[in-house]
Amino acid sequence: MRTGFYLLAAFVTAVAGSPAFRNMLVHEQRSAAPVGFVKGTAAPAAKVLNLRLALKQSDMAGLEKALFDVSTPGSALYGQHLTKEEVEAFVAPAAETVSLVQEWLAANDITAKTISPAGDWLQFSIPVSQANTLLQADFTVFDHPETGTQLTRTLAYSIPAALQGHVDLIHPTITFDNPLANLPVVSSPKILKEAIPDAAELESRAVPASCATKVTPACLQAFYGIPTTLATQSSNTLGVSGFIDQFANQADLTTFLKSFRTDLSSTTKFTLQTLDGGSNSQTASQAGVEANLDIQYTIGVASGVPTTFISVGDNFQDGNLEGFLDIINFLLAETNPPQVLTTSYGQNENTISSALANQLCNAYAQLGARGTSILFASGDGGVAGSQTTTCSKSFLPTFPSGCPFMTSVGATTGTTETAATFSSGGFSNFFARPSYQATAVSTYLTALGTTNSGKFNTSGRAFPDVSAQGQNVQIVVDKVTESVAGTSCSSPIFASVISLLNDRLIAAGKAPLGFLNPFLYSAAGAAALNDVTTGDNPGCGTNGFPAKAGWDPVTGLGTPNFAKLLTAVGL
Numbered sequence: 001m002r003t004g005f006y007l008l009a010a011f012v013t014a015v016a017g018s019p020a021f022r023n024m025l026v027h028e029q030r031s032a033a034p035v036g037f038v039k040g041t042a043a044p045a046a047k048v049l050n051l052r053l054a055l056k057q058s059d060m061a062g063l064e065k066a067l068f069d070v071s072t073p074g075s076a077l078y079g080q081h082l083t084k085e086e087v088e089a090f091v092a093p094a095a096e097t098v099s100l101v102q103e104w105l106a107a108n109d110i111t112a113k114t115i116s117p118a119g120d121w122l123q124f125s126i127p128v129s130q131a132n133t134l135l136q137a138d139f140t141v142f143d144h145p146e147t148g149t150q151l152t153r154t155l156a157y158s159i160p161a162a163l164q165g166h167v168d169l170i171h172p173t174i175t176f177d178n179p180l181a182n183l184p185v186v187s188s189p190k191i192l193k194e195a196i197p198d199a200a201e202l203e204s205r206a207v208p209a210s211c212a213t214k215v216t217p218a219c220l221q222a223f224y225g226i227p228t229t230l231a232t233q234s235s236n237t238l239g240v241s242g243f244i245d246q247f248a249n250q251a252d253l254t255t256f257l258k259s260f261r262t263d264l265s266s267t268t269k270f271t272l273q274t275l276d277g278g279s280n281s282q283t284a285s286q287a288g289v290e291a292n293l294d295i296q297y298t299i300g301v302a303s304g305v306p307t308t309f310i311s312v313g314d315n316f317q318d319g320n321l322e323g324f325l326d327i328i329n330f331l332l333a334e335t336n337p338p339q340v341l342t343t344s345y346g347q348n349e350n351t352i353s354s355a356l357a358n359q360l361c362n363a364y365a366q367l368g369a370r371g372t373s374i375l376f377a378s379g380d381g382g383v384a385g386s387q388t389t390t391c392s393k394s395f396l397p398t399f400p401s402g403c404p405f406m407t408s409v410g411a412t413t414g415t416t417e418t419a420a421t422f423s424s425g426g427f428s429n430f431f432a433r434p435s436y437q438a439t440a441v442s443t444y445l446t447a448l449g450t451t452n453s454g455k456f457n458t459s460g461r462a463f464p465d466v467s468a469q470g471q472n473v474q475i476v477v478d479k480v481t482e483s484v485a486g487t488s489c490s491s492p493i494f495a496s497v498i499s500l501l502n503d504r505l506i507a508a509g510k511a512p513l514g515f516l517n518p519f520l521y522s523a524a525g526a527a528a529l530n531d532v533t534t535g536d537n538p539g540c541g542t543n544g545f546p547a548k549a550g551w552d553p554v555t556g557l558g559t560p561n562f563a564k565l566l567t568a569v570g571l
């Protein structure tokens, strides 16, 4: 072995001296840092950068076809999800790609380790001085005064021309994460007069009148017909991702269940997984609002579904992606990943490079092909991004909602559901419109006419796909009940509905739903959702998009109707 190593090293030195890797080409660049960041001084030469390199995946087109084959109702392969090995065979880089890139790294005395199950991600650490030379980059410190965040980034970098088509991207380089994570907005109850229906109407739908001001699991059961009976399938799991080192507090969950789900055991527990130093101290005063919300509105809604909280710590290794890349590789490495994954975090699409967005999106396609339904909150800034962001010319789509291989969840409010004004929605600038939503979106665009024309990309993947209640939602934090708002509420609620459908499907010997969108946008799927046709999502000095009959970029196709969904999935 040693001899082989030395032989390889000798060979590599010869290559380094050859012109093979000398001709450099700009690989990724951006004109300026995103709004909110200020360019500072050159990064210290000795500062060590933990870089990740994505190798060209061998057959993403094949994986995409396989994903749609197993996710499109009526397809001969519907429900026949892929194994870990089958997915990895599509994603693994070609041998030539691996050896060329390893040659280049070794020629520069860099040892990289493989960090993804399919071998398509490498990681290595080098100082700024070496990175600047290796990549013809200009690593600089960028400040984000609003949060005090500092990022070391370059606005452009190059790779050898010989590696074009083999290296997909190197990160962190031109991607700036959003330091303002997609957290719930703690709101004081505020109700629009016209949103309160008369008592007779409430009575006919068995919605408690209190649901106009306080949304609880009982309200969601009434709104959406969500059953209270316990799920029966132990193999059916619901994953809840947590970031920024947040953990969910078990004592608060117990208090929540005692107040709002007296029919469930108040000691119902969640399973914990941690990565990147994620903690679970259970000190009540340190529990995260987001984590508590997400766990209370999964365990409290998806009655009896085994629920796992996946806590990503602050020690993330993916260059201020807050663990977004780490968690997906963590789950892809599992033999039995959760059938449903809900995430209430996101960022503005323009903060992330399109190549990196594409890589993350490909990872969601991989997990989707395995049979996982991936749901994300659409964001809380209306048309102005994941949180309200200054914008003048164009609306700000959010990530990962622009990715066509996940399900984006917007927010509604009121007992007669209307769009929540903060519900992010719009059109991606990175991802083209997938065929499953072509008809629904073009119908909307025709109805919209010239409103907001020039402010959004009419050919982009449109989001959100669906919605659920997101305002006046009652949670318990450090023993106290409070009201929160945000699409952060909507994603776990919709995910819980999907988990309960999966429980029944599995009990009937059928496959779980997996990647949802081809089903949701089908005639049967769309008809099983409550169309929300009023409200809008203002931002960027406009009224945003108006909700309309059919799909719209505020509430998507609508909110769940459990009974109709059961029929639509064939139960």
Ligand SMILES: *[C@@H]1O[C@H](CO)[C@@H](O)[C@H](O)[C@H]1NC(C)=O
Pocket: 428, 429, 430, 431, 432, 433, 457, 459, 460, 461
């Ligand atoms: C609009 O979206 C498409 C993808 O559908 C993309 O190729 C194009 O660059 C986008 N335009 C702008 C101005 O971002």
